[in-house]
Amino acid sequence: AQSVTQLGSHVSVSEGALVLLRCNYSSSVPPYLFWYVQYPNQGLQLLLKYTTGATLVKGINGFEAEFKKSETSFHLTKPSAHMSDAAEYFCAVSENFGNEKLTFGTGTRLTIIP
């Protein structure tokens, strides 16, 4: 069985500051990992994904995440926060890629302080 834990249901950072959203997972097989963003009253948009290969993954809007197998983590970072980054962020894990049945974390709401 898979599971995802997102530490911190709410995170606030100042505009221009580092964004760090934490995600830990458990999986019985090598995982496929995803970060999605959700703006109010909208669906989910994929930020980035880890499948195989390079453990540092770059996504859209300046976000990146690093897969650390030894720590079972896939934390999301962005060097400099922008007001438009305010949203809900979800980490997800899957045993398959291209046929995902995604298991999501409970989400982290990111607030940007002007």
Add this chain to the structure above:
Amino acid sequence: ETGVTQSPTHLIKTRGQQVTLRCSSQSGHNTVSWYQQALGQGPQFIFQYYREEENGRGNFPPRFSGLQFPNYSSELNVNALELDDSALYLCASSLRGGYTEAFFGQGTRLTVV
């Protein structure tokens, strides 16, 4: 914006009624998955359809059922609605074996009163 469209965007139903939600998948995709997102929670996998057959199901009771049509569009049906069924229902389409990610629709907000 993705090519996954869901209808309706919002609806209100009374406890005990039945509801049908619809999803049109992205062109070229053959798999549709449905998720329930309760307020303040992450999406939870309901079930997935591939080639018009259910291909995996999450921890949801049988009153949640679905269909996939030859054009790969899909329906989610919920019978005997309960107050706890109030949620955002998300549809995601993907290409099985295509090694591309799933794309989500905007969701249907269901309120049960």
